[in-house]
Amino acid sequence: MSRIVQGNCLEVMPTFPTDSVDFILTDPPYLVNYKDRTGRSIAGDVAGDWLGPAFAQMHRVLREDAFCVSFYGWQAVDQFMAAWRAAGFRIVGHLVFAKSYSSSSRFLKYQHESAYLLTKGRPAMPASPLADVLPWKYTGNRYHPTQKPVECLRPLVESFSPARGIVLDPFAGSGSTCVAARDAGRRYLGIELDPKYHAVAVARLAQPQDLRIAA
Incomplete structure (x- = not known):
């Protein structure tokens, strides 16, 4: 039943049965109005009115006694925390991914994702x-302006989902979570709002595993 759907996750997730996915791994917009050096942007990255409804649906479709890993924007951590707690999620851990380079430099050099x-x-x-x-x-952000590396996502999939389990990403972007799930032997459900990124994700998932470019 692996598939990636083009659409708004607030419209697509309500069509999923309750308690129907085994793990959620997602990289939602950080609410920072991000634009990369080429001018690419991300839908929904300005206002967080979607946060509460999206995580409420994620909590509904996730089975009982299961995990969700969500990346977030540290500048809007209060909004993310409020949405997670309102949805019913328990916060049980924090992950830091250390970079060998800085994404940008302001008061500090930004050298991690979390x-x-x-x-x-x-x-x-x-x-x-x-x-x-x-x-x-x-990753070089070849496919998406905030592209996550499959090599970093796959250990999360393997640690927090059962063999042949269903992994959901409601903000699928270029499909990195879905690629990681497929490579780990899991089924996947992805939802992506932007048609061009959805097309990229479909193309990536159509490639044989040994030819796929990790991202």
Whole structure:
């Protein structure tokens, strides 16, 4: 049942049954009105009115005693925290991905990405917990302005979803979560609003695994 859908996740997720996915791994807009050096931008990256409804739907479709990993924008962490808690998620961990380079320099050099580990219910403790500080591989952002590396996403998929489980990404972008899920032997459901990024994701997932460019 693996597929990636072009559409608004606020319209698509309500069509999914309750308790129907095993893990959510997502990289939503950070609410920073981001534009890369070529002028590419991301839909929904200005106002956070979608945050609460989106995470409420994610909580509904996630099965009981399961995990969600969400990247977030540190400038808007209060809005993300409020949305997660209002939806019913428990915050149980924080992940830091250390970069060997800085994305930008202001008061500090920005050399990490971060995500929160959330749960619905109370899943069992893992026998071998994943480290909360992990390395980051630069993708070059070839497919998407905030492209995440498959090499960094795959350990999350393997640690927090069961074999042959269904991994959902409601903000799929160029499909990196779906590629990581497929490469880890999981099924996937992706939703992407922007037609051009959806087309890129479909094309990436059509490639044989050994020819796929990690991103």
